[in-house]
Amino acid sequence: MSPEAVYEVLSKVTDPELGRNIVELGFVKDLSIEDGRIAFTLELTTPGCPLKETLTAQCREALLSAFPEVREVDIRVSARVRQDARIQERLSVPVKTVLAVGSGKGGVGKSTVTALLAHLFHRLGAKVGVLDADIYGPNIPRLLPPVQGPEAEGERIVPARTREGIVVMSVGFLVEEGQALVWRGPMLHSMLQSLITQVEWPVLDYLLLDLPPGTGDVQLSASQLLPLTGALLVATPHPLAQEDLRRGVDAFKRLSVPLLGVIENMAGEVWGEGLTARTAESLGIPFLGSIPLSREIAHAGVSGDFSFLDKGELPFRDVVEAVGSRVSVETYRLQG
Numbered sequence: 001m002s003p004e005a006v007y008e009v010l011s012k013v014t015d016p017e018l019g020r021n022i023v024e025l026g027f028v029k030d031l032s033i034e035d036g037r038i039a040f041t042l043e044l045t046t047p048g049c050p051l052k053e054t055l056t057a058q059c060r061e062a063l064l065s066a067f068p069e070v071r072e073v074d075i076r077v078s079a080r081v082r083q084d085a086r087i088q089e090r091l092s093v094p095v096k097t098v099l100a101v102g103s104g105k106g107g108v109g110k111s112t113v114t115a116l117l118a119h120l121f122h123r124l125g126a127k128v129g130v131l132d133a134d135i136y137g138p139n140i141p142r143l144l145p146p147v148q149g150p151e152a153e154g155e156r157i158v159p160a161r162t163r164e165g166i167v168v169m170s171v172g173f174l175v176e177e178g179q180a181l182v183w184r185g186p187m188l189h190s191m192l193q194s195l196i197t198q199v200e201w202p203v204l205d206y207l208l209l210d211l212p213p214g215t216g217d218v219q220l221s222a223s224q225l226l227p228l229t230g231a232l233l234v235a236t237p238h239p240l241a242q243e244d245l246r247r248g249v250d251a252f253k254r255l256s257v258p259l260l261g262v263i264e265n266m267a268g269e270v271w272g273e274g275l276t277a278r279t280a281e282s283l284g285i286p287f288l289g290s291i292p293l294s295r296e297i298a299h300a301g302v303s304g305d306f307s308f309l310d311k312g313e314l315p316f317r318d319v320v321e322a323v324g325s326r327v328s329v330e331t332y333r334l335q336g
C-alpha cells in the first residue's frame with residue numbers, strides 16, 4: 001500500500017461545499033502508513049466545520065473498503081482558515097479574512113451579532129479580531145470590554161484585548177464615553193484608514209467589521225480601504241425589516257462586496273421566525289441561521305459578559321458554522 005494508492009482512494013471523497021476532492025483541496029496532511037495502520041491529519045478550512053463528521057466517516061469507509069489489510073484508520077482533524085490573498089496584496093496586515101457586518105437599517109443587532117460571532121469563533125478555536133467601524137456611535141467597547149490596551153507605541157497602536165483574548169479596536173477607546181462624534185467625509189475616511197493600517201493587528205483568522213447602520217460613507221470607505229472578504233447582513237423577522245434587508249443587499253452589491261448571507265436576529269415570540277429566510281431565498285442569498293430575542297443576549301449587550309455561552313453545549317453553533325463555511329467557499333472562489 002503506497003501513499004499514492006492512499007491518496008488515490010482519498011481523492012474519491014469530495015467536500016460538498018467546495019465541490020472538489022479533499023486531496024486536490026490540500027486537506028490531507030502528514031500521511032503515515034505502517035503495519036496496517038493509516039494515519040493522517042484532515043486540515044479543514046474553518047474551525048468547527050459542520051462537515052467534520054461526514055468527511056472523516058467517508059475517508060475511513062473508503063480506506064477500509066479499498067485496503068482489506070488495513071486494521072486502523074486514525075484521522076486527526078485540524079483547521080486552517082485560508083487567506084484572502086487580496087488583503088496581503090493591498091495591506092501589510094496578517095489578517096486572513098475580513099467580514100463586514102451590516103444592515104439596511106439601524107438597531108437590528110449588528111454590534112451584538114458581531115460580538116456574539118467573535119465569542120463563538122473564539123470558542124471554536126479561531127483567532128478573532130473586531131474592528132468597530134461605527135465611528136459615529138461606537139458600541140464595541142461596551143460589548144467587548146478590554147482588560148488590556150489599546151496602547152500607543154510611537155505611530156502604531158497595539159489593539160485592546162478582552163479577557164478571552166479577542167482583539168478589539170474602536171474609536172470609542174480614544175474618546176470620552178457619550179461624546180458625540182461628528183465626522184466629515186475625508187476625516188471619516190482617514191480615521192477608518194488609521195484604524196486599519198496603524199493598528200498592529202496580530203495574525204487573525206477572522207476580522208469582523210461592525211458597520212454603522214445603512215448604506216452610507218463608512219460602507220463606501222470600508223470597501224475602498226479594505227478588501228472585504230464578504231458581508232454578513234443582519235435583519236429582524238419584522239415584516240417592515242424585509243424592505244431594509246433588500247436595500248442592504250442592493251448596497252453591498254453596488255459596492256461589489258460578496259454577500260456571505262443573512263443572519264436573522266431577535267427571532268421568537270414577538271416577531272416570529274422565518275420571514276428573513278424567505279426574503280433571503282427570494283433574493284438568492286444564503287440564509288445563515290437565526291438568533292432569538294433573549295434576555296441573556298440583551299444582558300450581554302449591557303455588561304459585555306458572554307459567559308452564558310459556556311453553559312453546556314455551545315449555542316448558535318449552526319450560525320457560526322454556517323458563517324465559517326461561507327467564508328471558506330468565498331476564499332476558494334477568490335483563488336479561482
Ligand SMILES: Nc1ncnc2c1ncn2[C@@H]1O[C@H](COP(=O)(O)OP(=O)(O)OP(=O)(O)O)[C@@H](O)[C@H]1O
Pocket residue numbers: 103105106107108109110111112113134137139211212213265266267291292293294295297298299301302
Ligand atoms: N438577540 C437579541 N436579544 C436581545 N436583545 C438584543 C438582541 N440583539 C440585539 N439586542 C439589543 O438590541 C439593541 C440594538 O442592538 P445593537 O446595538 O447590536 O444593534 P445595531 O444594529 O448595532 O444598532 P446600530 O444600528 O445603532 O448600530 C441593543 O440594546 C441590544 O442589546
Ligand SMILES: [Mg+2]
Pocket residue numbers: 110111112134139210211212
Ligand atoms: Mg451597532
